[in-house]
Amino acid sequence: MATAVATLGAISSSCAASISIRCSARARVRVGVRASVGMATSTAAAVVPAVIVGGGRVGRMLQDLGDGRDVLVGRGQPVPADLDGPILVCTRNDDLDAVLEATPPSRWKGNRLTFFPEFLLLFPSILDFLHFDLVFFQNGMMEPWFQSKGLGDAGQVLAYFAVSKLGEAPVDGKTDTNPEGLTAAFGKWASAVASRLHAGGLSCKVLDKEAFQKQMLEKLIWISAFMVVGARHPGATVGVVEKEYRSEVASLIAELATAAAAEKGLTFEDGIEERLCAYARAVAHFPTAVKECSDLESLIPSMSRHSNQLFPHNLTQFKWRNGWFYSLTQKALAGGKPDPCPLHSAWLKELNVI
Secondary structure, three states: OHHHHHHHHOOOOOOOEEEEEEOOOOOEEEEEEOOOOOOOOOOOOOOOOOEEEOOOHHHHHHHHOOOOOOEEEOOOOOOOOOOOOOEEEOOOHHHHHHHHHOOOHHHOOOOOOOOOHHHHHHOHHHHHHHOOOEEEOOOOOOHHHHHHOOOOOOEEEEOOOEOOOOOOOOEOOOOOOOOOOOOEEEOOOHHHHHHHHHHOOOOOEEOOHHHHHHHHHHHHHHHHHHHHHHHHOOOOEHHHHHHHOHHHHHHHHHHHHHHHHHHHOOOOOOOHHHHHHHHHHHOOOOEOOOOOOOOHHHOOOOOOOOHHHHOOOOHHHHHHOHHHHHHHHHHHHHOOOOOOOHHHHHHHHHOOOO
16 A cells, blocks of 8 residues: 555656556556646547447547547447446437446446545545546536436536538537637546547547536537527527527526526636527527427426427437426425526426426
């Protein structure tokens, strides 16, 4: 133990280090620590081999950006236990439980150094880098699910690039307010993900937790606001919502941003409405009505059986998107407080969603 502590004491906060701690003849723990602040600056860095879970458009694109050493894992297949590096999860949100079950606990559970409590007391910040090999590319509010699974500060990517069809080149998510690009990564493998994307000519910022959370919430507000307003005007694309129903979506953006900021104790940068509308202009052809859900009652007990006809947004995603804001409404009302999202609630009721 003394040797391990002495070894770690030599880690410099400005460089990457790899530490091997031999616990016994049968156990060996390798801890990868990488300090990365701000946006990655080198596009020539070698691409770190990864396990890629999900063979859809994003998963295949990430594999194409690799150097041939990646392992692609399809639906129902186990995640290899003997490969180091990130595990890039590119499935639908509702498949995440199955992905976790197929992933060896040693790759995501915090049990690698729990037998060294003194070590953790001396270096508590290293917990952020110990065991979170999973990197999630999903949209929406992931925090409740992370917490329920003990994932803590799991790695995430906010993917603002678009892949229209399997095998096609991705289109970067750059807007007139953010010409540098909006895609961002957070966590242990953030720099590795950024280097992979940079190798394919895509932008990607490496952010700390607070900055990433703000950007994640902005994207959540974007999809929640534009889908609800679009549902009120059947057939409207994202671009039509931004151009013809700007006042509606602006009011909802302001309301959801205020509620999210209060819940998380943070302050968004000025200009959130313009940033989100700029992104809408960049993806103006995106529909606000997608495939229907066959099991609506499993999402919200009070949901109408006919709500999928009135609210064509993909309700299988409700709990990951608008559902989080509705949970803030439920919590406030249960505590005898005013609804923090009255407009959002009113429009959900109008659409027979709640």
